[in-house]
Amino acid sequence: MPSGPETAAVSSQDGDAATPRVIAQPSSGTPPRPGGTTAGAQEPPPARRPGRLRRLGAAARRLWPASLVAALAGVALALAFPPYDLWPLSVLAVAALSFLTRGRTGRQGAWLGFAFGFPFFLVLLKWLNTIGWDVVVGLSLLQALFLMVLGSGLALTSRLPLWPLWAACLWVAEELVRDRQPLGGFPWGRLAFANTQTPFTPLAALGGAPLVTFAVALCGALLAWAGWAGWRLVAEHRAAAGGRGERPAPRRALPAVGAASLAAAVGLSGYAVPVGTDAADTVRIAVVQGNVQQPGMDFLGRPMLILNNHVEATEQLAADVAAGRVEQPDLVIWPENASDLDPYKYPEARQAIDRAVAAVGVPILVGALVDHPTKEGYVENQGIVWDPVTGPGASYTKQHPVPFGEYVPFREQLSTFISRLERVPRDFYPGDRTGVLDVGPARLGDVICFEVAYDGIVRDTVNAGARALVIQTNNATYGRTGQPEQQLAMSSLRAVEHGRAVVTAAPSGLSAIVAPDGTVEQVTEEFTQDVLVGELPLRDARTVADRVGAAPEWALAGLGLLAWLAVPVRARGRTGRGRGEQGDGAADAGAAR
Known part of the structure; x- marks a missing residue:
């Protein structure tokens, strides 16, 4: 180790050889650390403790270079994420946040987490500007609070041995909570959804989307460790060149090389996971995309317009079959809201669907809005199996309506000052069972729209016997904004996670057929009338992820939280030791505040 009259770089007392810690000597101040603060420096205690917001603001002012990064x-x-699909940036972004929060106090880490999270969600969720930029900003602020807590956890656990492992576990914990709270959660922006066709993707077959997130976060944190160790090595070389210490031995480069090698191994680990694609049998399907009259909030137009579009496209499909241009499908799939009127209530809607089913001669899975049979004022978002002989039969009702999109929480209180909520005149009533439906010769699992983002809903559908998955969706409000691409990426990940082919049906696009290995085999253009026809493999085997369920997610999240709790315990344990170790404990205790 170098030692000199001005500075000395030493390894940390916690056994982490890659932790750069610079101890100031009386003759010189400590060199600045990456991000614009001084390593090892302790602030003098204030005369009185300022408020939390003031302390956070002070941290923000001191950390503006790191905040910008x-x-x-x-x-x-x-x-x-789609539509850009620059997936390696997901690893590098995690590495940057891990590097910036390394050795910080909890408050500093929280600020950096917020500085990271707010622009992330602002760019990711800009498709919500079709409703209003205030919605984009408001939801981004709410979601950034979760990353603010994550940043604090990353900073504090970075003082522990094996800190990249705890960092990855905390990413899983952050997503676990955000996927569920508040109001049922909002899973958009999970690291796994940026890695739906990458080397990390096969890991979904073992532990679902949470394991993919864990691997991406671990790879990024290991790169941060390598960068941190490399930065320390450079600092030691500079100190030696300036005559302030001895030149470090070559072995000092081992932590950086080792961390980078581990990151590469994690990044390539997915290639060792087999992805099942063999099919017991197949079924020929047609996916009808009828199109809408206009994009945006008012895509519905006049009643029957969208329904007639889908009837027209289905009748054209029947004509192509009769002329021998297209092979007869075994079943047809329509998207969410293909019938904009309740076919049980309005005869004209029922007659139109009957006409389409009779023309094609096979069952159609129809997406329709249906009045609740007993609760007045409520509507159900359903997928209905419509048979050419027996008419409407089994149905699935969406289990997870979207707050403020399909129902309004606290409607009476909020409607008094948010007039925009009038655009959701009736609340959607949630279903209470999975969407396993027999559609002709196929046992399909129906999942409606945003439900594809929720692990439990899709997993329960597969475990209930679905041999392939159908995502009935309606993205017309968000057409040409990137949102349909983001949702299609989720379908691609679910295919690998559950070993099932996935069909996405949307009235305005993107409609697609996805193979069990996640490959998008066919996809439509947005805002066009189109029909996809193809062979859909039907599989019965369940993946490891289906069998273990949410256990890996809870286990990884629990490990991260336990590591966080260990920080103040470890700091208190140090306070009774020798003078040098008391200094370390005081630093840890101060960081825990």
Whole structure:
């Protein structure tokens, strides 16, 4: 180790050889650390403790260079998602946040987490501007609070041995909570959804989307460790060149090389996971995309317009079959809201669907809005199996309506000052069972729209016997904004996670057929009338992820939280030791505040 009259770089007392810690000597101040603060420096205690917001603001002012880097890293993470698909940025963004929060106090880490999270969600969720930019900003602020807590956890656990492992576990914990709270959660922006056709993707077959998130976060944190160790090595070389210490031995490069090698191994680990694609049998399907009259909030237009579009496209399909241009399908799939009127209530809607089913001569899975049979004022979002002989039969009702999109929480209180809520005149009533439906010769699992983002709903559908998955969706409000591409990426990940082919049916696009290995085999253009016809493999085997369920997610999240709790315990344990170790404990205790 180098030692000199001015500075001395030493390894940390916690056994982490890659932790750069610079101890100031009386003759010189400590060199600045990456991000614009001084390593090892302790602030004098204030005369009185300021409020939490004031302390956070003070941290923000001191950390503005690091905050700028964190914000750029957040934007980079957003670019890892569709429609940009620059997935390596997801690893680099995690590495940047891990590097910036390394050795910080909890408050500093929280600020950097927020500086990272707000621009990330602002760019990722800009498709919500079709409703209003205030919605984009408001939801981005809410979601950034979760990353603010994550940033604090990353900073504090970075003082522990094996800190990249705890960092990855905390990413899983953050997503676990955000996927469920508040109001049922909002899973958009999970690291796994930026890695739906990458080397990490096969890991979904073992532990679902949470394991993919864990691997991406671990790879990024290991790169941060390598960068941190490399930065320390450079600092030691500079100190030696300036005559302030001895030149470090070559072995000092081992932590950086080792961490980078581990990151590469994690990144390639997915190639060792087999992805099942063999099919017991197949079924020939047709996916009808009838199109809408206009994009945006008012896509519905006049009643019967969208329904007639789908009837027209289905009748054209029947004509192509009769002329021998297309092979007869075994079943047809329509998207969510293909019938904009309740076919049980309005004879004209029922007659139109009957006409389409009779023309094609096979069952159609019809997406329709249906009045609740007993609760007045409520509507159900359903997929209905419509048979050419027996008419409407089994149905699935969406289990997870979207707050403020399909129902309004606290409607009476909020409607008094948010007039926009009038655009949701009736609340959707949730279903209470999975969507396993027999559609002709196929036992399909129906999942409606945003439900594809929720692990439990899709997993329960597969475990209930679905041999392939159908995502009935309606993205007309968000056409040409990137949102349909983001949702299609989720379908691709679910295919690998559950070993099932996935059909996405949308009235305005993107409609697609996805193979069990996640490959998008066919996809439509947006805002066009189109029909996809293809062979759909039907599979019965369940993946490991289906069998273990949410256990890996809870286990990884629990490990991360336990590591966080260990920080103050470890700090208190140090306070009774020798003088040098008391200094370390005081630093840890101060960081835990």
